[in-house]
Amino acid sequence: MPDAERPGEFETIERLFRPLALEPYARGLLDDAAVLPARPGHDLILTKDTVVEGVHFLGDDPLDLVARKLLRVNLSDLAAKGAQPFGYLLSCAWSPRCGWSEREAFARGLAEDQRRFGVGLLGGDTVSTPGPLTLSATLIGYAPEGSAPSRAGARAGDLLVVSGTIGDGGLGLRAARSEEMGLSRAERDALAHRYRLPQPRLELAEAVRVFAHASADVSDGLVADAGRISAASGLRAVIDLDAMPLSAQARVWLYAQADPAGAAATLATAGDDYEILAALAPADLKPYCEACKAAGVPAALVGRLEAGEGVEARWRDQSVSLSRRGWTHG
Amino acid sequence: MPDAERPGEFETIERLFRPLALEPYARGLLDDAAVLPARPGHDLILTKDTVVEGVHFLGDDPLDLVARKLLRVNLSDLAAKGAQPFGYLLSCAWSPRCGWSEREAFARGLAEDQRRFGVGLLGGDTVSTPGPLTLSATLIGYAPEGSAPSRAGARAGDLLVVSGTIGDGGLGLRAARSEEMGLSRAERDALAHRYRLPQPRLELAEAVRVFAHASADVSDGLVADAGRISAASGLRAVIDLDAMPLSAQARVWLYAQADPAGAAATLATAGDDYEILAALAPADLKPYCEACKAAGVPAALVGRLEAGEGVEARWRDQSVSLSRRGWTHG
Numbered sequence: 001m002p003d004a005e006r007p008g009e010f011e012t013i014e015r016l017f018r019p020l021a022l023e024p025y026a027r028g029l030l031d032d033a034a035v036l037p038a039r040p041g042h043d044l045i046l047t048k049d050t051v052v053e054g055v056h057f058l059g060d061d062p063l064d065l066v067a068r069k070l071l072r073v074n075l076s077d078l079a080a081k082g083a084q085p086f087g088y089l090l091s092c093a094w095s096p097r098c099g100w101s102e103r104e105a106f107a108r109g110l111a112e113d114q115r116r117f118g119v120g121l122l123g124g125d126t127v128s129t130p131g132p133l134t135l136s137a138t139l140i141g142y143a144p145e146g147s148a149p150s151r152a153g154a155r156a157g158d159l160l161v162v163s164g165t166i167g168d169g170g171l172g173l174r175a176a177r178s179e180e181m182g183l184s185r186a187e188r189d190a191l192a193h194r195y196r197l198p199q200p201r202l203e204l205a206e207a208v209r210v211f212a213h214a215s216a217d218v219s220d221g222l223v224a225d226a227g228r229i230s231a232a233s234g235l236r237a238v239i240d241l242d243a244m245p246l247s248a249q250a251r252v253w254l255y256a257q258a259d260p261a262g263a264a265a266t267l268a269t270a271g272d273d274y275e276i277l278a279a280l281a282p283a284d285l286k287p288y289c290e291a292c293k294a295a296g297v298p299a300a301l302v303g304r305l306e307a308g309e310g311v312e313a314r315w316r317d318q319s320v321s322l323s324r325r326g327w328t329h330g
Numbered sequence: 331m332p333d334a335e336r337p338g339e340f341e342t343i344e345r346l347f348r349p350l351a352l353e354p355y356a357r358g359l360l361d362d363a364a365v366l367p368a369r370p371g372h373d374l375i376l377t378k379d380t381v382v383e384g385v386h387f388l389g390d391d392p393l394d395l396v397a398r399k400l401l402r403v404n405l406s407d408l409a410a411k412g413a414q415p416f417g418y419l420l421s422c423a424w425s426p427r428c429g430w431s432e433r434e435a436f437a438r439g440l441a442e443d444q445r446r447f448g449v450g451l452l453g454g455d456t457v458s459t460p461g462p463l464t465l466s467a468t469l470i471g472y473a474p475e476g477s478a479p480s481r482a483g484a485r486a487g488d489l490l491v492v493s494g495t496i497g498d499g500g501l502g503l504r505a506a507r508s509e510e511m512g513l514s515r516a517e518r519d520a521l522a523h524r525y526r527l528p529q530p531r532l533e534l535a536e537a538v539r540v541f542a543h544a545s546a547d548v549s550d551g552l553v554a555d556a557g558r559i560s561a562a563s564g565l566r567a568v569i570d571l572d573a574m575p576l577s578a579q580a581r582v583w584l585y586a587q588a589d590p591a592g593a594a595a596t597l598a599t600a601g602d603d604y605e606i607l608a609a610l611a612p613a614d615l616k617p618y619c620e621a622c623k624a625a626g627v628p629a630a631l632v633g634r635l636e637a638g639e640g641v642e643a644r645w646r647d648q649s650v651s652l653s654r655r656g657w658t659h660g
Binding site: 030031033035038039040042044046049050051052054077081083089090091122124125127134136138143145150228 | 357358360361362363364365366367368369370371372373374375376377378379380381382384385386407408410411413419420421423425452453454455457458459460461462464466468470471473475478480481482546547558562
C-alpha cells in the first residue's frame with residue numbers, strides 16, 4: 001500500500017492499543033516497561049507463544065480471530081498450570097498487507113477476549129516486517145504459591161483425564177483449508193470454528209491445582225502431550241483411543257473411515273485441541289470429574305500411567321502403531 | 331537447505347536452549363509455563379522487544395551479536411527503570427537460512443550475555459517462518475517496591491542528564507552499511523561495533539532509582555526520548571546540542587560537516603544509543619553524577635525541563651529546527 005496509508009507504529013499504539021492497556025501497570029504503554037506489584041503468597045506463571053501467518057494461521061483467517069487465538073493458546077497454557085490470568089505483553093510484526101482496517105480488526109479481537117477472560121495489555125512493541133505477519137504474546141498469571149502442577153509430577157498408577165473433545169483442531173484445520181472429508185458444510189464449519197477459536201479451559205484451573213499430580217494442555221496432540229507428561233515423570237503412558245471423547249462431527253468422520261483405529265490415532269496425534277490433560281490419583285478421579293462438571297466442562301478418562309517409558313496407544317485392547325505419525329508440529 | 335539438515339524445533343530446544351535455562355523456574359523448558367515465586371517488597375518489571383532481520387539488524391550481522399543485541403536492548407529498558415535483571419522468555423521465528431551453525435551462533439551469543447548480565451532463559455518457543463528471522467524477548471527484572479521511575483514524574487526545573495555518548499548508534503548503522511562518512515576504517519569499525527553491541531547501563535540502576543524523577547533509555551534518539559519524558563510529564567524539554575557528550579569518532583565526523591548544528595541535530599535524532607536519560611532535581615545533579623562516576627559510566631548535563639510543551643534543541647543558544655527530522659524509527 002502507499003506509504004501515506006501505511007499506519008505508523010506510534011499511531012497504532014496510540015489509537016488501537018492504548019484503549020486495551022491494563023492501568024496503572026501498563027503505564028499508558030508509553031514507558032520502557034510495565035511495573036507490577038508483588039503478590040505475596042502467589043507464584044507468577046509466565047508463558048510465551050508466537051504465531052506466523054502461513055504456518056500457524058491461514059492468510060485469509062480474519063485478524064480478529066487470529067488475535068483471539070493468539071491469546072487463547074497462551075491462556076490455555078496458564079489453565080494447564082492452574083493459573084488465574086492477569087495480563088499480557090504483545091509484539092506485532094506487521095506485514096505489508098496490514099493497513100488500518102486489518103490492525104483495527106486485530107485490536108477488536110483482543111478487546112473482545114480481554115473482556116471475556118479478564119486480562120489486559122501490559123506492554124510490548126509493534127514493528128514492520130517485509131515477511132509474513134508474526135505475532136508473539138507473553139501471558140502472565142498467578143497461582144497460589146506452590147500449587148501449579150508441572151508435567152513431571154505424575155506417579156505410576158495415575159489416571160489420565162482429558163477435558164472436552166479431542167481431534168477437532170486437526171479436522172478443523174483441514175476444514176479451514178477447504179478439505180471436504182465427506183462431511184456436511186455445517187459439520188466442516190463447526191470444526192473450522194473450533195480450529196480458529198479454541199476454548200482455553202480456565203474454568204478448570206482450580207480443579208487442576210487441587211487434584212492434578214501433573215498436567216499439560218493438549219496443543220501438539222493427545223499422544224504427544226501425554227508422552228511429555230510420561231517422559232517428564234519417568235513413566236509410560238497408555239492411551240485408550242476408543243475412550244477418547246469426540247465431538248459429533250469427529251465421530252461422523254471417524255466412523256466413515258475404513259480403519260477406525262488408524263483414524264482415531266490420527267485424531268490423537270493432531271494438534272490444536274487446547275484441552276487439559278491431567279494425571280490424577282485414582283481416588284481423585286471422581287471429585288476431579290465432578291469439579292469439571294460443576295465448571296460446565298466434560299472430562300473423560302482416556303488412559304493411565306505406569307512404570308516404564310514411552311506411549312502406547314490402544315484401540316479395543318490392541319496396540320496401534322504410531323511410528324509413522326507426526327508427534328510435533330512446527 | 332534440504333529438510334534433513336533443517337533443525338527440528340524440539341532438537342533446537344533440547345540441544346541449544348536447555349543449557350541456558352534458569353532452573354528451577356524454567357522447569358527444563360519442557361513445561362507449559364515458567365513458575366516464579368513472589369518476591370515480597372519488590373515490583374516486577376517487564377519489557378518486550380522484537381527485532382526483524384533487514385529492519386532492526388542486517389542480514390549479514392553475525393547471529394551471536396544479534397542475540398546479544400536482542401538481550402541488551404531489553405536490558406537497557408530495565409536499566410532505565412532502575413531494575414535488576416532476572417530472566418527472559420524468548421521466541422525465535424527461524425528463517426529458512428537458519429541451520430544448525432546459525433542457531434548455535436545465536437545460542438552462543440545468548441550464553442555469553444547471560445553470564446555477563448546474570449540472567450537466564452525462562453521459556454518461550456521456537457518456530458519456523460518463510461519470512462525473515464524474527465526474534466522477540468520478554469525481559470523480567472525486579473526493583474524495590476515503588477522505586478522504578480516512570481517517564482511521567484519529571485518536574486519543572488529538573489535537569490536532563492544522559493549517560494555515555496550520543497549519536498554513535500546512528501553513525502554505527504551507517505558504518506555497518508559500509509558508508510564511508512569521511513572516517514577512517516578504525517573509526518567506522520568502532521562505530522559499527524557500538525551499533526551492533528550496545529551497552530545496557532545496568533550499573534546505573536541504583537542511581538536511577540535513588541535520584542531520578544523520571545527516566546528513559548535513549549533508543550529512538552535523545553530528542554525523541556527527551557520529548558517522551560517531557561510529554562508524559564506535561565513539560566517542555568530544552569536540549570543543548572553543543573553539550574551532548576560525543577565519542578571521539580562522532581566528534582571527528584561532526585566537525586567535518588559544513589553545518590555542525592545540523593549535524594548535532596542528526597546525532598540527537600538518531601536511534602540505538604541505549605544510554606540512560608534521567609530528569610533530576612538540580613540539587614541531585616552532583617550526587618547522581620558522582621554515583622555514575624563511581625559506577626564507571628560518564629554522565630553529562632544536556633538540558634532541562636520547564637513549563638510548556640514540546641522539545642527545543644539549541645546550539646550555542648540558538649534554536650535548531652527539528653521539523654524535517656524523523657522522531658521515531660520503525
